Every structure is written in C-alpha cells, then in structure tokens.
Amino acid sequence: MTSSSPSPTPILILDRVSKRFAGHTAVDDLSLSVPRGVIYGLLGPNGAGKTTTIRMIMDILRPDGGAVRLFGEPSGGRDHSERIGYLPEERGLYRKMRVFDVLVFLGEMKGMERRRARQRAGEWLERLGLAQWRTRRIDELSKGMQQKVQFISTILHEPALVVLDEAFAGLDPVNAQVMKDTVLELRARGATILFSTHIMEQAEKLCEHICIIARGRKLVDGPLGDIKRTRGGHHLVVGFDGSVGAAAQVFADASLVRKVDDYGQYAEVELATGADPQRVLRDLVASGARLARFELREPSLLKIFIDLVGPEAAQAGVRPDA
Amino acid sequence: MRKIWAIVRREFVERVRTRWFWIGALLGPVLFGVVFFLSGQLGRGGGLKRIAIVDGTTTQVGARIAEQLARSGGRANRVPAAAGVIDSLTAEVWAKRLDGFLMVTDAALDSGKVEYRGSNVFAGKEALQRPVGEALTVVRLQRAGVDPMLVARAIIPLRLETCKISRGATCGESAAQSFSLAYFMGIILYTAILLYGINVMSSVLEEKTTRIVEVLVSSLRPFQLLLGKVLGVGAVSIFQFLIWGVAGRLLLARRVSVAPGDVGAADELFQVPHVTGATFAVFMAYFLGGFFLYSAMFAAVGAMSSTEQEARQAQQPVAWMLVLSFISMFAMLNDPGSTLAVTLSLIPFSSPVAMPVRWAAGNLPASELALSLAILVVAIVGVTWVAARIYRVGILMTGKRPNLKELWRWIRTA
Numbered sequence: 016m017t018s019s020s021p022s023p024t025p026i027l028i029l030d031r032v033s034k035r036f037a038g039h040t041a042v043d044d045l046s047l048s049v050p051r052g053v054i055y056g057l058l059g060p061n062g063a064g065k066t067t068t069i070r071m072i073m074d075i076l077r078p079d080g081g082a083v084r085l086f087g088e089p090s091g092g093r094d095h096s097e098r099i100g101y102l103p104e105e106r107g108l109y110r111k112m113r114v115f116d117v118l119v120f121l122g123e124m125k126g127m128e129r130r131r132a133r134q135r136a137g138e139w140l141e142r143l144g145l146a147q148w149r150t151r152r153i154d155e156l157s158k159g160m161q162q163k164v165q166f167i168s169t170i171l172h173e174p175a176l177v178v179l180d181e182a183f184a185g186l187d188p189v190n191a192q193v194m195k196d197t198v199l200e201l202r203a204r205g206a207t208i209l210f211s212t213h214i215m216e217q218a219e220k221l222c223e224h225i226c227i228i229a230r231g232r233k234l235v236d237g238p239l240g241d242i243k244r245t246r247g248g249h250h251l252v253v254g255f256d257g258s259v260g261a262a263a264q265v266f267a268d269a270s271l272v273r274k275v276d277d278y279g280q281y282a283e284v285e286l287a288t289g290a291d292p293q294r295v296l297r298d299l300v301a302s303g304a305r306l307a308r309f310e311l312r313e314p315s316l317l318k319i320f321i322d323l324v325g326p327e328a329a330q331a332g333v334r335p336d337a
Numbered sequence: 338m339r340k341i342w343a344i345v346r347r348e349f350v351e352r353v354r355t356r357w358f359w360i361g362a363l364l365g366p367v368l369f370g371v372v373f374f375l376s377g378q379l380g381r382g383g384g385l386k387r388i389a390i391v392d393g394t395t396t397q398v399g400a401r402i403a404e405q406l407a408r409s410g411g412r413a414n415r416v417p418a419a420a421g422v423i424d425s426l427t428a429e430v431w432a433k434r435l436d437g438f439l440m441v442t443d444a445a446l447d448s449g450k451v452e453y454r455g456s457n458v459f460a461g462k463e464a465l466q467r468p469v470g471e472a473l474t475v476v477r478l479q480r481a482g483v484d485p486m487l488v489a490r491a492i493i494p495l496r497l498e499t500c501k502i503s504r505g506a507t508c509g510e511s512a513a514q515s516f517s518l519a520y521f522m523g524i525i526l527y528t529a530i531l532l533y534g535i536n537v538m539s540s541v542l543e544e545k546t547t548r549i550v551e552v553l554v555s556s557l558r559p560f561q562l563l564l565g566k567v568l569g570v571g572a573v574s575i576f577q578f579l580i581w582g583v584a585g586r587l588l589l590a591r592r593v594s595v596a597p598g599d600v601g602a603a604d605e606l607f608q609v610p611h612v613t614g615a616t617f618a619v620f621m622a623y624f625l626g627g628f629f630l631y632s633a634m635f636a637a638v639g640a641m642s643s644t645e646q647e648a649r650q651a652q653q654p655v656a657w658m659l660v661l662s663f664i665s666m667f668a669m670l671n672d673p674g675s676t677l678a679v680t681l682s683l684i685p686f687s688s689p690v691a692m693p694v695r696w697a698a699g700n701l702p703a704s705e706l707a708l709s710l711a712i713l714v715v716a717i718v719g720v721t722w723v724a725a726r727i728y729r730v731g732i733l734m735t736g737k738r739p740n741l742k743e744l745w746r747w748i749r750t751a
Contacts, residue, residue, distance in 0.1 A: 037746075073555040075733065096556040107547025112351060123343040124556040168552075 024087045026051045026176055026207045027072065032081035034067050034231075041067040043231040044081070049209055049224065054202055056222035056239075057211040058316075060324055064231040065211040066104055069180050072209075073101055085176070092178075097126035100174035104181040104211075106165050108153045114140070114164055115149040121168040132171065139167040143193065159187045166194060170201065177201055179210035183217055195221070219316040229324040243313040249273075250318075251284040251292060252310040253299065260303030271295055283318075340557045341565040348540065348569025353576065361532075362577055366584040369524070386412060388455070389426055389438040393418035398476050399441050405468040405475075413439070430456055437461050439469070446477055467494065519670055519697035522620055525581075526690050527663040530627045531656060533574040537632040540566055541639030541732070542648050550732045559729040567632050574628065619696045619706070626713045627689025631659065633717070633724035640731030647738055662687030666694050673699035683709050685716030723748055 027049040034042040042064040049055045059065050070076040072083055074091035083091045085099075092099050108117050115136055122132030140146050143163045148156060156164065162185075170177060182198075183191050198208050198221065212218055218225060219239070226236035235242060255262070259279070266275045266282065271290045276283040286292060292311055299306060314322075352358055388406070392399030392415045399415055406413045416422060418440075429435040437455015445451050451469055455461045471492050478488045541563075544550040553562050634655045642648035662681060669678040673695045681691040688709050695701055730747040731739075739747065 070551075070733075073551075075551055075554050092555050093558065099555075101552060101555050103548055103551040105548040105551075107549055109351070109543065109547065109549065111355075116347075116350075120343060120347050121552065124340055124553060126340070126556075129343075 024051070025049055026086060027209065028084040029068070029072070030082045030084065032068070032071060032078045032083065034064075034071060034076060035079050041231050042071070042078075045228065045231065045233055046081075047226045047233065047236050049207060051207055052202070052205055053223045054198065054208045054221050055210070056218040056225040057209060057228070058213070058215065058218055058225055058320065059211075059228040060213055063213075063229045063324075065213075065228065066180055067231075068228070069101075069178055069209075069211060072178065073099070095176075096124075097172060098175045100125075100169040100172065100177040102165065102169040102177075102179045102182070104184065106162070106185070108161060108165060108168075110152070110154040112153055113150050114145065114153060114156065117153060117164065118168055118171060122171045125172040125174075127172045135171050135173075136167070139171065143167065159190055162186055162190050163193065166190075166197070170197070175206055177206055177208045177210075179208065181212060182210040183212060183214065215315070215317040215320050225316070227320060227323055234323045235319075239316070242319065243316075246314055246319055246322075249286040249288075249290075250312045250314050251286065251295065252308060252312050253282045253284060253306065254308030255280045256305040256307035258303065258305045260299075260305070262299055262302055262304045265295065265298045265302055268298075271298070341561050341568075344557075344562060344565025345569040345572065348566055349572050349576075352536070352570070352573045358573070358577070362580040363584075365577070365581050369521070369581075369585065386436060387434070388413050388436050388461075389429075390415045391418050391422060391426065391438055391440045392416065393440070393442040394445075395443055396446070396476065396480075398443070398446060398473065401476050402439070402441060402469055402472040405472040406465075408468070418442075427454070430454070439465065445473060446480075449473065516670065516698065518616070519673075519694045520666075522697050523663065523666040523670075523690055523694045525578075526620070526624055526627060526693060527659060527666075529574055529578070529624060530631050530689060531659050533570050533628060534631040534635040534655075534659075535652065536570050536573070537567055538635035538639035538648060538652060539645075540570065541636050541728070542642060542645065545640065545732050546643065554732070559732065560725050563633075563636055563725055563728055567629065567636070570632065571625070571628055574624075616697060620693050622710065623689045623693045623713075626685075626710070626717060629717050630685060630689065630713070630720055631655065633721040637724040637727040637731070640728040641734075641739055641744065643735055643738070651738060658686045659690070662690040666690060669694055670698055673701075679705070683712060685713045688713055 025048040027047075029045055029047050032042060032045050033040065045064070045068060047057075057065050057068065067076065071078050072085070072092055074083075074093035082089060085092060085095050088094070092101070112120075115133075118136035118139070119129065119132045122136065123129060127135075137146075137149070140149050145160060145163060148160065153161060153164070169179070177198075179198075183194060186194055198210075202208055210221075222239055224237065225239050225242065227234045253262075262282075263277070266272050266277065266284065269287065271287055271294065272284055273287045274285040284295070286295070296309055299309075390399055390403055390413050403413045403415050416426075423440075426435065426438045430437055433456070435455075436457070437453055440452040440454070451473075453461045453465055471494075474492060475488050478491070479485060544553065550562075635652060638651045638655060639648055642651050665677065665681055665687070669675070669681065669691060672678065678691065678695055681687040682695050682705070684691075692706065692709050696706065726748045727744065730750070
C-alpha cells in the first residue's frame with residue numbers, strides 16, 4: 016500500500032465526537048482525520064456506529080458533543096454540500112420520476128446550475144450505458160441500473176469529497192466493478208473518498224488509510240501500511256508439499272508459536288514474542304515436513320480486525336441497525 | 338434559495354404530470370355538477386310526475402286544475418268520479434304507477450276544500466298548493482263575470498326577490514346566491530385542504546421510505562425541504578383551482594342557458610354565485626391558511642410513519658378535525674350567527690372551512706374576521722414549529738411508530 020504524502024490540512028477532522036440515542040451511545044468520543052486525496056476506510060462490524068458517524072459528518076445528525084471540521088472550516092456537510100457526494104447505506108430514488116429528471120434534480124440539490132446538471136447527467140448516462148433509458152421511469156429500471164443511476168447522482172457535481180456508506184453493499188458483481196473503477200478514477204483526479212464497510216477484503220484492496228471502530232469507539236487508525244507493520248512481523252505462512260511430518264509438534268511449542276490456524280496443508284502462524292522465525296524453519300525441516308512455502312508476512316486486514324474487535328463481533332450483526 | 342425552488346418545481350411538475358391530476362381536474366367540476374344537480378332534485382321535494390284528478394265537478398274546475406298543473410310541469414289525468422275508482426287509484430299508487438290523486442267536487446269552489454291522497458303527501462302539498470289554489474281562484478272570478486284578461490293578470494305569481502345586506506350596503510346578491518356560494522366554498526375548501534394535505538403526507542412518506550431524504554437533508558435543512566414541498570403542492574392546488582374555476586364557469590353558464598327563466602325550486606336554491614373581490618380574497622386567505630396548517634400536520638404524520646398503512650391510520654385524527662368542521666357547515670348555513678358557528682370560525686382547526694362559509698352566508702363583522710385570521714396565523718406558526726421538529730426527527734427514524742411520550746421527546750430534543 017502506498018502511503019500518500021501527508022497534506023497540511025486534512026479534508027475532514029472529527030474532534031471527540033459523540034452521539035447518544037435513547038438507549039445507548041452510538042458514537043463515543045471519536046476522533047479521526049482524513050487527509051486530502053486518499054481513499055479512507057471507516058471500518059467496523061455492524062452496529063459499530065459507522066452510519067451514525069457518517070450522518071454526523073453529513074449534518075444529518077447533530078453530535079451531542081465534539082466537532083466536525085470539513086475543508087478546514089468548523090462546519091458540517093450541509094454547508095459544503097456542493098463539494099461533497101454522499102451515497103447513503105439504504106438507497107432509493109423517486110420511483111415514478113424519469114431517470115434524467117431525477118439526476119438533474121439531485122444535481123440541483125447539490126447546488127449545480129440546472130443547465131450544467133442536465134449536461135453532466137447526459138454525459139454520465141451515456142458513459143454507463145443508460146442513455147436510452149433517460150426518459151424512462153425509475154421503477155422500470157432493473158435494480159442494477161437503479162444502482163448506477165444512484166451512483167451517478169452521487170458524483171454528478173464532481174465533488175472533492177465522496178462519502179459512501181457501505182459502498183459495496185447490495186451491488187451486483189458488475190456494478191461492484193464499476194464502483195471500484197470509479198472510486199479509483201475519482202482518486203486519480205484528486206478527490207478524497209471516505210467509505211465505510213464491514214467487508215475487510217474490499218477495504219484491504221482499496222484503502223490507504225483506515226479507522227476501525229467498534230461499539231462507537233475508535234480502536235485504531237492511520238495509514239494501512241503503518242498499521243500492518245506495527246502489528247505485523249510475527250506472522251508466518253507455511254505451505255506443505257504432501258508430508259507434514261511432525262509439524263504439529265513444532266506449532267505446539269509455546270516458546271515459538273503463540274497461535275496457529277492449521278488447515279492441514281497450509282497454516283497461518285503467529286509467533287510468540289521474541290521468537291526467531293529462522294528457528295521455526297529449522298525445526299520444521301528437522302521434523303520431516305516437506306515445505307512448499309515459507310513466508311514471513313504482514314497480517315491481513317481481516318486478521319487485524321478480528322484481533323481488535325473479537326471474533327463474534329467481526330462476524331457482523333451485533334445489532335441489526337448500523 | 339435555489340434549492341428550495343428546485344424542490345418546489347419538482348413537486349409541481351411531477352404532480353401535474355400524473356394522470357391523476359388531470360382526472361381530478363376534469364372530474365372535479367363533473368362531481369360538483371352532480372352534487373349540484375342532486376341537491377336540486379332534493380330541493381324539488383321529489384316532484385309530482387303522475388297524478389290523477391278524480392273529477393266530481395259539473396263546472397270546468399277539474400279541467401282548469403289539470404291545465405294549471407300541466408303548466409307547472411306535471412301530468413294530470415282526469416277520471417270521472419265513479420264507484421270503485423278510489424279503490425283502484427289507491428291500488429295504482431300502492432303499485433307506484435301513480436304518485437297520488439286529487440279529489441275535487443263542486444263544493445271546493447265555496448269551501449276551498451280539496452283532498453289529495455298520495456305516496457308522498459308532503460311533496461304533494463308543496464306542489465299542489467299553488468296551482469290548485471290558482472285554478473279555483475280563476476274559476477271563481479270568471480263565474481263572477483270578471484274579464485279573463487284581468488284574471489290572468491291578477492294571478493301573476495309572487496316572486497320574492499331577496500337581497501343580502503353586508504357591511505351596510507346592499508350588494509345585489511340574492512339569498513339563493515349566497516347560500517350556494519357558502520355551500521360551494523365549504524365543499525371546495527374541505528376537499529382541497531384534505532386532498533392536498535394528504536398529498537404532502539405521501540410525498541414526505543415517499544422520501545422517507547426510499548431514504549432519498551438522507552441525501553436531501555445533507556444538502557438543505559429539513560425545514561427548507563418541508564417548505565419547498567408545501568409550496569410546491571400548494572402551487573399544484575392553485576393550478577387545480579384555476580382549471581376548476583374556468584370549467585365551473587363554463588358549466589354554470591351552460592346550465593343557465595339551458596333553463597332560461599324557469600324558476601324551479603332547485604334554481605331558487607342554487608344560483609350562479611356572484612363572487613366579489615373580497616369574497617375571493619377571504620376564500621384564498623383561508624384556503625392557504627388551512628392548507629399550511631393542515632399540511633404541516635400531515636407532513637408530521639408522514640414523517641412518523643414508515644408505511645402507507647401506518648400513515649393512513651395516523652392521519653385519521655387530523656382528517657377528522659377537518660371532517661367535523663365540514664359536517665357542522667350545514668348547521669352553520671342555517672344560522673351563521675349561532676354560538677356554534679362563531680366558535681368554529683375562531684378555532685384555527687375549523688376556521689378555514691367555517692369562516693368562509695359564514696362570510697358567504699351572512700353579515701359578518703370585520704373584527705371577527707380579523708380575529709379569526711390572526712388566530713389562524715398564530716396557530717400556523719405554532720403548529721408548523723412543532724410539526725417541523727417531529728418531521729426533522731421522524732424522517733430519519735425507521736421501525737415502529739412513536740407513541741405520544743416518544744413524540745414529546747422528539748419535539749423537545751429536535
């Protein structure tokens with residue numbers, strides 16, 4: 016992962032933000048900072064407070080405590096709506112409206128001039144292959160096409176900051192690809208992308224910066240590469256070529272190995288503190304195992320995530336509401 | 338500001354584009370025409386179409402009555418008085434082949450006593466009193482040797498012209514006109530406020546259930562969104578009125594040309610109302626006031642519901658306030674100065690229907706009108722303030738509808 020050159024003023028800063036609802040605290044004293052021009056992942060299991068955090072950034076909810084700063088100014092998303100594209104987690108469009116009219120209307124909501132909104136809407140429909148659908152009603156479109164329309168509406172006004180809540184949730188594979196490509200393209204043009212997800216594989220591929228939260232609290236944040244380095248260096252991947260020998264005995268040595276995920280022909284090993292990986296290699300060879308692979312590795316984001324939030328919480332679905 | 342305008346335009350364009358708008362625009366006047374016509378029929382008291390005259394007279398009295406009845410639109414067959422004829426006619430009435438029958442003898446000329454038996458004696462009395470009385474008078478006068486020309490001129494019927502006095506000046510409006518004006522203003526106000534209030538509600542609900550509202554309120558404040566919505570739907574209603582107004586004019590003009598000078602009971606009750614500038618102003622003021630007041634409440638109902646069914650249930654208390662003021666309209670028309678009428682025209686939830694009705698029906702002190710309007714304005718501000726807070730919280734809530742306690746918390750914390 017590339018770590019981008021840190022920009023003097025972050026595009027978004029949350030300063031000890033909290034939000035309480037009737038029964039519980041959804042976001043608790045959360046601080047984070049999103050540098051300009053990066054893809055930033057807000058990660059956490061369901062119910063961690065991701066959507067609430069994003070809603071506070073977007074000025075949809077008012078924080079009970081703390082402050083949101085956007086573009087260096089002490090104000091929330093509404094004052095900057097012409098510079099922010101927002102795609103909420105639950106998506107919908109006016110079902111009876113025509114595709115083109117919906118896009119123009121939502122563009123106007125983002126402060127675009129009507130003429131420019133019409134022009135850009137036409138271009139985007141063309142680009143995503145929806146040109147012949149422009150005068151059809153939304154409810155005549157397939158779900159996948161509706162997702163495209165929604166996505167166009169998010170970036171029609173060329174925002175400097177794009178906020179995607181559960182960006183890939185519910186997308187069909189084709190649209191997930193379109194979404195990914197567009198995110199990368201926006202990034203290449205200098206936009207900042209903040210997206211939330213509970214799917215770590217996606218975040219790992221896209222994000223340069225991450226923030227992991229659970230139960231409304233921040234667990235870790237920073238450039239993904241740094242996080243992996245500080246939490247890594249103790250991980251081995253071992254692949255066997257047929258014979259495993261007495262490998263299990265080596266893995267059972269508590270002075271060498273803290274934890275192991277043994278799949279038989281493949282194992283992920285976390286070393287004990289201070290243990291030398293070279294000794295594990297020697298012992299494995301001595302045990303009679305035939306090795307196909309021996310690799311010192313940074314932990315996967317999923318692994319970091321599970322270590323931080325605990326396996327049950329990481330399974331998702333702590334609470335149905337996000 | 339430009340964003341609010343975009344909201345207004347969307348609400349307007351999308352609504353006017355629907356088939357339902359144009360069906361409403363066309364059916365509205367037809368519906369009013371039907372109500373108009375039915376009320377006319379009721380005003381006629383059923384009418385007498387087929388009656389028989391059991392003629393036991395030796396003079397031309399029976400013939401004269403038949404002639405007079407025919408002139409006022411009925412049909413009367415004369416049958417000679419004979420044994421058993423009463424029984425057979427009674428059977429005819431019972432079989433609904435006849436409305437009733439009149440029994441006339443020579444004695445009627447001196448005693449003035451004529452007997453009518455029929456299925457609806459009330460309607461019979463209404464319809465027969467004048468023509469039969471006139472026929473008798475004519476025959477009496479002719480027998481006394483009076484010139485038939487003179488007789489004809491003597492029995493020209495009375496046509497009582499009524500004229501409403503308002504604000505110390507006669508305005509040339511008849512009782513029938515002010516009654517029909519009040520009646521129509523009541524119906525239109527009630528229908529339009531209810532219809533367009535519910536329009537606001539379903540619009541709020543649509544944005545809530547599709548979650549578009551999240552994108553919208555991240556771009557403009559919830560109150561601005563609500564304002565744009567109410568203004569947009571309001572503009573649709575005014576457009577609808579324009580269409581109705583033009584169509585109504587045409588319809589009424591046609592009706593008048595069809596029945597020139599024929600003064601049936603229905604025409605006496607309903608006449609083309611004379612709409613002055615002041616009346617129009619009062620109507621519009623109360624329509625807009627009522628619409629703002631009720632659409633704020635309907636918007637709050639939409640915001641606190643999650644499904645159509647929930648909203649339909651939750652809107653009932655709001656709709657009932659309007660229905661009640663509509664129902665009491667009929668009592669108010671009878672006595673526009675009664676305590677009930679005065680009270681209803683001051684309470685802001687009923688005044689949008691009650692006050693214009695009273696204005697049209699009778700002599701209304703300007704001070705009362707001013708007071709009623711002032712209360713309405715204060716209520717709009719207050720109700721909108723509360724409704725906007727419910728709206729603000731409600732549009733982001735999913736799950737079950739809040740109870741009163743939760744609603745109170747929304748209002749306090751919003």
